[in-house]
Amino acid sequence: MSNDILVFVEHLNGEVTDATYELLATARTLAAQTGGSVEAAVIGAGATGLAASLGGADRVLVADTDALGAFNPQGHAAVFSGLVASREPALVLVPYTSVGMEIGNQVAVANSLPLVSYCLSVDASTGLSATCQLYSGKVEADVVVDGERAVFAMLAGAASADDGRSGGAAVAEDVDVTIPDLAVSFVGIAEPEGGDVDITAGEVLVAIGRGIESEDNIEEAQELADALGAPLAASRPIIDQGWLPKTRQVGKSGLTVKPKVYLALGISGAPEHLEGMRDSATIIAVNSDPQAPIFGVAHYGWVGDLFDFIPELTERLDG
Amino acid sequence: MKIAVLMRAVPDPVEELELDGADLDRDFLGYVLNEFDDHALEEGLLLKEESGGTLTAFALGSADEVEQMLHTAIAKGADTAQKLGDDLDPVDAHAQAATFVSAIGDGGYDLILSGVQASDEIDGQVAMLVAASLGLPHVSVVVGTTIGDGSLRVTKEYWAGITADYDVVLPAVLGIQTAREAPRYVAVARIRQAQESGALEEVEIDQPENSSGVTITGMRLPEAGEGAEMIDGDEGAAAGRVLEILQAAGVR
Numbered sequence: 399m400s401n402d403i404l405v406f407v408e409h410l411n412g413e414v415t416d417a418t419y420e421l422l423a424t425a426r427t428l429a430a431q432t433g434g435s436v437e438a439a440v441i442g443a444g445a446t447g448l449a450a451s452l453g454g455a456d457r458v459l460v461a462d463t464d465a466l467g468a469f470n471p472q473g474h475a476a477v478f479s480g481l482v483a484s485r486e487p488a489l490v491l492v493p494y495t496s497v498g499m500e501i502g503n504q505v506a507v508a509n510s511l512p513l514v515s516y517c518l519s520v521d522a523s524t525g526l527s528a529t530c531q532l533y534s535g536k537v538e539a540d541v542v543v544d545g546e547r548a549v550f551a552m553l554a555g556a557a558s559a560d561d562g563r564s565g566g567a568a569v570a571e572d573v574d575v576t577i578p579d580l581a582v583s584f585v586g587i588a589e590p591e592g593g594d595v596d597i598t599a600g601e602v603l604v605a606i607g608r609g610i611e612s613e614d615n616i617e618e619a620q621e622l623a624d625a626l627g628a629p630l631a632a633s634r635p636i637i638d639q640g641w642l643p644k645t646r647q648v649g650k651s652g653l654t655v656k657p658k659v660y661l662a663l664g665i666s667g668a669p670e671h672l673e674g675m676r677d678s679a680t681i682i683a684v685n686s687d688p689q690a691p692i693f694g695v696a697h698y699g700w701v702g703d704l705f706d707f708i709p710e711l712t713e714r715l716d717g
Numbered sequence: 718m719k720i721a722v723l724m725r726a727v728p729d730p731v732e733e734l735e736l737d738g739a740d741l742d743r744d745f746l747g748y749v750l751n752e753f754d755d756h757a758l759e760e761g762l763l764l765k766e767e768s769g770g771t772l773t774a775f776a777l778g779s780a781d782e783v784e785q786m787l788h789t790a791i792a793k794g795a796d797t798a799q800k801l802g803d804d805l806d807p808v809d810a811h812a813q814a815a816t817f818v819s820a821i822g823d824g825g826y827d828l829i830l831s832g833v834q835a836s837d838e839i840d841g842q843v844a845m846l847v848a849a850s851l852g853l854p855h856v857s858v859v860v861g862t863t864i865g866d867g868s869l870r871v872t873k874e875y876w877a878g879i880t881a882d883y884d885v886v887l888p889a890v891l892g893i894q895t896a897r898e899a900p901r902y903v904a905v906a907r908i909r910q911a912q913e914s915g916a917l918e919e920v921e922i923d924q925p926e927n928s929s930g931v932t933i934t935g936m937r938l939p940e941a942g943e944g945a946e947m948i949d950g951d952e953g954a955a956a957g958r959v960l961e962i963l964q965a966a967g968v969r
Contacts, residue, residue, distance in 0.1 A: 499858065503841045540933070542931075588879070602963070638756065658967070682962060694940070697944075697946065700948040703952070707952045711955075
């Protein structure tokens with residue numbers, strides 16, 4: 399094995415994602431601990447052109463192939479698994495994203511390596527250990543890993559993307575690509591359609607979460623939003639239930655918002671939600687659970703029943 | 718189409734968690750069906766109905782609530798269900814995946830569905846660990862499927878509402894994030910019927926062993942409201958203070 403850190407490069411539409419730059423920043427810190435270097439593997443058609451934007455790595459492994467024109471869960475995983483097998487890095491970093499999730503599990507199993515998920519930080523100075531977020535961000539766990547090698551799936555925000563962007567030019571190295579027969583084939587990509595309401599445009603946003611309990615209670619939250627002249631947004635569970643349209647979703651799989659005031663009602667604050675709203679200028683959170691992670695990013699908080707709070711505030715706004 | 722749905726009981730996300738050493742204090746903890754598994758079941762039921770196939774729901778007997786979960790799955794339309802073990806201690810995702818793989822065996826399933834993730838999967842995602850260990854193709858973060866000619870068209874969500882379609886030759890494993898329709902409601906009377914139907918099979922298994930090589934050595938609850946100004950008093954006081962904050966921010 400080597401002392402190197404191997405980073406999976408996630409890219410879409412010819413651009414390397416921020417999640418990748420965050421991994422490169424984390425990898426740089428880890429490489430100083432292991433005494434190794436940072437390698438980045440970029441896979442797919444057009445990979446050669448992306449190597450120049452990966453100066454945060456010491457070496458870029460380029461697997462440029464027209465056979466993988468877009469991300470393919472099976473094809474990319476097979477190529478990356480092969481690179482992990484041949485390069486034998488000490489640590490492998492993947493982003494905990496829609497793409498990285500498919501890669502991490504596959505690569506770990508194929509190479510008989512442990513996989514640590516939901517990572518906030520990783521330490522390789524004495525053995526391998528990590529701090530992870532469990533139970534939708536309600537718990538932080540310290541973990542240790544058996545052995546000297548492992549795959550780590552990093553949560554968004556674990557490091558600064560800007561730190562991973564810096565650096566000179568990495569050495570690019572073309573690697574041989576062998577792609578197995580694929581049972582998964584890419585058909586096409588779809589961008590989201592515009593909606594009835596643009597939640598990214600509001601100065602104030604009222605956002606509801608699981609605490610709203612039922613579809614019938616949405617009306618009450620809508621009245622509060624109307625009194626404020628604000629759009630009504632929501633976290634994923636509300637959208638998945640079909641109670642509000644997808645265009646109202648804040649978070650990783652929805653939209654990123656930065657209003658002047660974000661009023662979070664009954665939202666616990668899972669990492670995926672925080673990713674979409676944590677840069678709001680003022681965050682006010684109402685939740686019945688004093689341990690809810692939303693209070694970790696809120697500027698103001700009240701612990702209590704949102705069904706007591708909503709009519710009280712609506713009345714004051716109307717009055 | 719022969720469909721397997723893998724379901725997990727997870728700590729109720731609305732409950733306040735307490736710790737006991739390097740684990741949750743599980744003595745009085747309530748469990749619910751992992752919400753993503755609920756969507757996996759719904760997508761599975763839709764596919765079963767469209768294809769005229771069968772659906773079997775599997776769950777590890779790791780909580781008292783599991784039987785009710787499986788009876789509910791039967792009431793919603795699962796043909797059979799298997800409860801794997803009884804009164805099991807919670808185990809990591811690798812051990813769960815290995816248990817599911819043994820239960821699925823050579824059952825000849827065309828499609829294996831499970832939730833995209835669970836809140837306690839520190840060592841990987843069960844759906845994809847199952848795929849990797851069976852050597853089956855997989856797509857995860859799936860938000861819808863359509864039956865095609867000799868394959869299944871699967872919509873995967875990337876992020877920020879961007880999705881991509883893939884054609885997948887079966888057999889395959891999918892990690893479902895959201896079913897194309899909200900999980901169906903089922904009346905309590907139907908669940909009672911399911912309890913009496915005998916469609917739930919209890920399978921005896923030994924306590925699975927953790928096998929991920931990842932060990933939790935400590936847990937903490939993040940400092941509540943760190944940095945936030947917590948408003949004291951009743952809802953009236955809270956509403957009054959929030960109004961002041963809105964005014965100070967110049968939006969009122």
